Structures are given as structure tokens and as C-alpha cells.
Amino acid sequence: MEILTAIKRVPETGAKVSLTDDKRDIDTTSLGFTFSPHEECAVEESVQLVEEHGGNVTVLTLGPEDATEQLRSSIAMGADDGILLDGGDEEWGPVGTASAIAEAVEGSDTGYDLLLFGNESADAANHQVGVRVAEQLGLPCVTGIKDLEVADGTATAKREIPGGSEVYEIDLPAVITVKEGLNEPRYPSMRAKMQARKASVDQQSPEPRAEGLELVELEVPETDDSPAEILGESSEAAEDVVDVLEELEVV
Amino acid sequence: MVLTIVEHDDGELDDVSLQALALARDVAEQTGESLDAVAFGPGADAVAEAAGAHGVETLHTVEDDALADYAPEAYGRAVVQCAEELGTEAVIAPGTDRGAETLSHAAAKLDEPMAAEVTDVEVGEAYELTRQRWGGTLIEHSKLTADTNLLTVAANEVSPSETGGDAAAVEPFAPDVDDGDLRVQLTDIEQSDVEGVPLGEARVVVSGGRGTDGDFSELEALVERVPNAALGSSRAAVNEGWRPHDDQIGQTGAKIAPEIYIPAGISGAVQHMVGCKGAENILAINTDPEAAIIQKADYAVIADLHEVAPAIAEELEARGHAE
Ligand SMILES: Cc1cc2nc3c(=O)[nH]c(=O)nc-3n(C[C@H](O)[C@H](O)[C@H](O)COP(=O)(O)OP(=O)(O)OC[C@H]3O[C@@H](n4cnc5c(N)ncnc54)[C@H](O)[C@@H]3O)c2cc1C
Numbered sequence: 328m329e330i331l332t333a334i335k336r337v338p339e340t341g342a343k344v345s346l347t348d349d350k351r352d353i354d355t356t357s358l359g360f361t362f363s364p365h366e367e368c369a370v371e372e373s374v375q376l377v378e379e380h381g382g383n384v385t386v387l388t389l390g391p392e393d394a395t396e397q398l399r400s401s402i403a404m405g406a407d408d409g410i411l412l413d414g415g416d417e418e419w420g421p422v423g424t425a426s427a428i429a430e431a432v433e434g435s436d437t438g439y440d441l442l443l444f445g446n447e448s449a450d451a452a453n454h455q456v457g458v459r460v461a462e463q464l465g466l467p468c469v470t471g472i473k474d475l476e477v478a479d480g481t482a483t484a485k486r487e488i489p490g491g492s493e494v495y496e497i498d499l500p501a502v503i504t505v506k507e508g509l510n511e512p513r514y515p516s517m518r519a520k521m522q523a524r525k526a527s528v529d530q531q532s533p534e535p536r537a538e539g540l541e542l543v544e545l546e547v548p549e550t551d552d553s554p555a556e557i558l559g560e561s562s563e564a565a566e567d568v569v570d571v572l573e574e575l576e577v578v
Numbered sequence: 579m580v581l582t583i584v585e586h587d588d589g590e591l592d593d594v595s596l597q598a599l600a601l602a603r604d605v606a607e608q609t610g611e612s613l614d615a616v617a618f619g620p621g622a623d624a625v626a627e628a629a630g631a632h633g634v635e636t637l638h639t640v641e642d643d644a645l646a647d648y649a650p651e652a653y654g655r656a657v658v659q660c661a662e663e664l665g666t667e668a669v670i671a672p673g674t675d676r677g678a679e680t681l682s683h684a685a686a687k688l689d690e691p692m693a694a695e696v697t698d699v700e701v702g703e704a705y706e707l708t709r710q711r712w713g714g715t716l717i718e719h720s721k722l723t724a725d726t727n728l729l730t731v732a733a734n735e736v737s738p739s740e741t742g743g744d745a746a747a748v749e750p751f752a753p754d755v756d757d758g759d760l761r762v763q764l765t766d767i768e769q770s771d772v773e774g775v776p777l778g779e780a781r782v783v784v785s786g787g788r789g790t791d792g793d794f795s796e797l798e799a800l801v802e803r804v805p806n807a808a809l810g811s812s813r814a815a816v817n818e819g820w821r822p823h824d825d826q827i828g829q830t831g832a833k834i835a836p837e838i839y840i841p842a843g844i845s846g847a848v849q850h851m852v853g854c855k856g857a858e859n860i861l862a863i864n865t866d867p868e869a870a871i872i873q874k875a876d877y878a879v880i881a882d883l884h885e886v887a888p889a890i891a892e893e894l895e896a897r898g899h900a901e
């Protein structure tokens with residue numbers, strides 16, 4: 328089975344987000360980078376599927392050259408190869424991203440059986456790159472999947488709804504977008520991380536496309552940062568806690 | 579005309595669709611266009627009354643047998659055909675899995691951009707949008723320029739608003755879909771046997787993070803003492819394998835809206851906090867007075883959760899609040 332998994336490099340923000348002076352980006356001077364939990368599950372799933380059925384996992388990202396770091400993290404988790412679509416430092420929109428990914432697939436000698444995406448990217452949350460890639464390649468697609476099984480060229484994919492899940496059966500090759508909870512991603516071993524540093528990454532330079540959606544500026548939503556009422560500094564605060572619960576009439 | 583995709587359960591409009599209608603009506607009023615809706619599946623015409631009460635003039639119903647079961651690409655195709663036939667200014671979908679999926683297919687087929695998670699639209703020369711990034715931890719202001727403006731409305735950000743209008747006129751719409759569009763179709767629905775109070779519905783949510791060090795027993799005992807309470811967790815606790823992902827609250831987990839949220843041993847990362855912004859009150863238990871969660875909470879206890887949680891449970895029992 329040949330699987331392609333698409334991931335996007337994003338900053339790892341903590342308790343507070345600050346913006347650059349032009350308000351068009353997150354200030355990342357003191358931040359590390361990662362990729363979305365949804366995509367982490369996509370990488371884990373692809374590695375598990377190949378462990379079960381044989382084959383290869385290729386991870387792909389479109390982004391700055393530094394995004395090789397995220398490809399290597401995925402290779403440390405068990406992916407075989409990496410492709411960097413060098414998009415420079417500016418963030419690409421979903422139309423250009425999808426078309427670049429679809430073209431990379433069309434231009435590849437590998438006939439992928441499965442293309443895995445996150446349901447939405449952690450930062451932009453456009454909710455569409457996977458579907459656009461599927462449409463461009465003429466492949467069937469299902470999104471938001473939290474349970475996946477593949478047998479005899481068919482995927483059984485489940486999407487959570489209140490009180491249960493929807494079941495979809497989809498013939499491969501196909502595009503599937505997934506959500507965190509699909510599996511428990513592994514922590515790569517030190518050795519795997521060291522080896523991943525040496526893995527070769529294929530690099531391509533796609534052409535951007537016009538996006539109809541244009542960023543003007545970002546804004547950090549206001550939050551109520553008035554100090555909390557400190558009820559106590561030991562378990563004796565339990566009395567005050569129960570007072571609060573009684574006042575709210577929840578006990 | 580502004581076309582809204584609405585979802586329903588056997589004729590009953592869902593909340594997120596009512597929210598989408600509220601934003602769509604705002605767009606329709608700004609552009610001086612009428613507001614129409616499209617509903618799929620058996621019972622679609624039953625939403626005419628509720629749709630009308632939310633400002634919809636005409637309801638287009640797709641009751642084709644082939645589309646009785648949800649099929650993402652075919653629904654996308656139908657939306658494209660409906661939009662083209664009616665000459666729409668905008669197509670607006672609810673911020674649900676199906677809404678985003680259907681509209682993405684439509685966007686790709688129309689070769690138009692699509693803006694997801696929109697919370698506000700100012701119509702000028704272009705559509706000036708406010709939309710959510712990072713699950714709502716950041717707000718984006720952007721401009722959408724398109725022949726047909728496609729947007730999904732962020733869930734639970736826009737309040738539904740009734741106009742008290744009469745039932746919408748019902749016009750059946752018969753799309754032309756082929757087998758290719760029906761390659762993916764809902765095949766089955768499985769019920770899960772949820773035990774206890776679902777996180778999204780609980781009035782009290784107690785949750786634990788890395789600070790629990792893997793021992794959730796005291797938090798579990800506390801939840802058992804309180805009616806309508808549920809146990810949650812941070813992503814760190816899920817990653818450690820201490821809790822199932824179903825318990826995770828945040829950007830890539832559950833969104834909760836309890837009367838009171840009690841995070842214990844959780845630092846207050848933005849991706850966690852977006853999951854609990856619907857909470858009326860937050861009472862944090864943390865050993866670190868500098869933890870971000872203390873700033874974000876209404877009440878705080880600065881102490882070890884393993885001592886505080888049992889003490890709260892005991893106090894509840896002492897005052898006769900037994901479950
Ligand atoms: C794209 C993306 C999506 C994410 N989605 C989510 C999400 O959906 N949900 C989520 O939770 N996170 C999410 N995260 C992760 C998030 O950024 C944080 O890493 C995570 O929330 C931290 O969990 P924590 O607060 O339990 O752990 P920590 O940050 O390690 O905090 C532990 C806290 O416990 C306190 N503590 C320690 N011992 C005790 C004790 N004995 N008693 C009381 N307090 C104690 C410490 O003072 C500290 O404040 C996401 C991250 C990214 C990048």
C-alpha cells in the first residue's frame with residue numbers, strides 16, 4: 328500500500344499568543360514548531376496501515392524550508408520518505424496548497440492508494456485542502472474520520488456524531504481527512520529521531536495560484552484576565568469551593 | 579439571492595443551521611438580496627415553517643431517492659447546480675462536518691474560494707470577513723473576492739434570530755447527479771452506548787491534566803458526588819495515555835458549556851481554553867500561582883489537587899450533598 332500523508336508546520340503557542348508588528352502573523356521568535364494533532368494521527372495511521380499491509384508512507388508538506396523539521400518528525404514516527412514543496416516564508420492559501428499537492432501526486436511515479444489529511448489545519452482551519460485535492464485528482468473523499476479500517480481495497484471510515492458514528496465505505500484510491508482520537512500516536516525513540524535526521528527529503532518548487540481569500544490582519548480575541556478570587560492555598564479551601572457550588576445551585 | 583444550506587433531523591432544523599441562517603440573512607440584507615435555503619433528504623419540506631420564521635423566502639428541497647442518504651460529493655454537485663440555476667450571490671453553510679464537506683466539494687467544482695469558520699461579514703466591494711483561526715484562539719480579518727461567495731459559519735458564535743415570517747415557499751429541486759457523485763455515501767449509523775453525562779451537556783465538568791500525574795481517582799470520585807457532572811482532561815493527559823481522547827477538551831477535542839468548569843493540574847494553554855469558553859464559571863486548582871489558568875479563572879485554589887479534590891468531596895458529603 329502506498330500512502331501519502333500531508334502535514335503543515337505551525338507554531339506551538341502556549342498560554343498567550345502575540346502577533347508580529349504588522350499583525351499578519353504570530354510572533355514566533357520564542358516559539359517552537361509542530362503540526363496539528365489531527366495530522367499527527369494521520370501519520371500514525373499511515374504507519375500502522377503499512378505495518379499491517381506492507382508498502383510505503385510518504386509525508387508531504389508545503390511550507391518554508393524549515394518545515395523539513397516536521398517531515399523528519401514524521402519519518403521518526405515511521406514514515407519512509409518526505410517531500411517538501413518549497414512554498415517560501417509566506418503562508419499559502421487552500422486553493423494554491425491543494426493544487427500544488429495534487430500536482431505533486433500527478434507528477435509522481437508512485438500510484439498512491441490512500442491520501443491522508445487532517446480534517447483542518449491547526450492554524451488556518453480552512454477545512455478544504457483534502458477535498459480540493461480529491462476533486463482535482465478525481466478521487467472519492469470523506470472527511471472528519473475518527474476510525475479507519477482498510478481491507479481488500481476498501482476503506483471503512485467512521486465519523487463521530489452525537490450518540491454514535493456515521494459509517495462510510497469508500498473504494499481506494501481515496502482521500503480521507505482525519506481527526507485526533509483516530510489512534511494514539513507513538514513517541515519516536517531517540518534512535519528513530521537520529522536516523523530521521525539523515526533521511527533524504529525530496530524538494531520541489533510549486534507555482535502559487537491566485538487565492539480569492541486575502542488576509543488583512545489578525546487579532547487576538549479579548550479575554551477576561553481579571554484576577555481570580557483565590558479561595559485558599561490548602562485543602563481547607565474546600566469549604567469555600569462548596570459554597571461556590573451551592574451558590575451556583577449545581578450540587 | 580443568498581442561498582443557505584440547512585441541515586435537519588427529520589424536519590427539525592438544527593441549531594447550527596439556524597445560526598448560519600442568521601449570518602446569511604445579514605448578508606442578504608446588506609446586499610439587498612432575498613434569502614433562500616436548500617434542504618436535503620426525506621422530510622426536507624417540513625422545515626419550511628421554521629426556515630420562514632428565520633427569514634427564508636423560498637426553500638429548495640432535494641428529495642431525490644438517490645440522495646436520501648447523505649453523499650458528500652453529490653450534495654456538493656446539487657448545491658452547485660442549484661446555485662447556478664438560481665444565480666446566487668453567496669452560498670452559506672453551517673459550521674458542521676457536513677456543511678464544510680459539502681461546500682468544499684461545491685467550491686472545488688465551481689473553482690471558487692471558500693472561507694471557513696466565518697463569524698461576521700461586511701459587504702463592501704468585496705466581502706470583508708471576520709473568521710476564526712486556531713479553533714477560535716485567533717481572529718482573522720480577510721477579504722473574499724469571488725463570483726459566488728462561499729462561506730461556512732463558525733459553530734456557536736452567531737445567535738439565531740427570528741423574523742417571525744410566514745412559512746417559506748417550497749420548491750422541489752431535482753439535481754442531475756451521476757454514479758460518480760455517489761461513490762461515497764453514508765452506509766450506516768452506529769449508536770454508541772454513552773455512559774454517564776455527555777461532556778457537552780454536563781452542568782459541572784471536572785478535568786485533570788498533566789498535574790494529576792496519572793492519578794484521576796480523586797477527580798473521578800468528585801464527579802460521582804455531583805449530579806450532572808462529567809470528567810474531562812487536557813491533551814497532555816490524553817497523550818500520556820491516562821484518559822481516552824473522548825475526554826479531551828479544547829481545539830482538537832470537545833467543546834463544553836457547563837455552569838462551572840473545574841480544571842485541576844491544567845496550565846491553561848490557549849488550545850485548551852477554546853474548548854471551555856462556553857463555561858459560565860471557571861474554578862482552577864493548581865499548585866502554581868503563576869499558571870496562566872489562574873488569570874483565566876474566576877476562582878482558584880492554589881494547592882495540590884490530590885489533597886483538594888478529596889477535601890471537596892468530603893465537604894459535599896458533610897453537607898449532605900450525596901449523589
Ligand atoms: C494545534 C494544537 C491543538 C491542541 N489542542 C489541544 C486540545 O484540544 N486540548 C488541550 O488540552 N490541549 C491541546 N493542545 C496542547 C496544549 O497546547 C497544551 O500542551 C496542553 O493543554 C497542556 O496540558 P496540561 O495543562 O495538562 O499540561 P501542562 O501544561 O504541563 O500543565 C500542568 C499543570 O499542572 C500543574 N500541577 C502540577 N502538579 C500539580 C498538582 N499536584 N496539583 C495541582 N496542579 C498541579 C502545573 O502547575 C501546571 O500548571 C494543542 C496544541 C496544539 C499545538
Ligand SMILES: Nc1ncnc2c1ncn2[C@@H]1O[C@H](COP(=O)(O)O)[C@@H](O)[C@H]1O
Nearest residue numbers: 333334389444445447448453454455456
Ligand atoms: N501547507 C500545507 N502543507 C501540507 N499539507 C497541508 C498544508 N495545508 C493544509 N494541509 C493539509 O490539509 C489539511 C486541511 O487543511 P485546511 O484546509 O487548511 O484546514 C491539513 O490538516 C493538512 O493535512
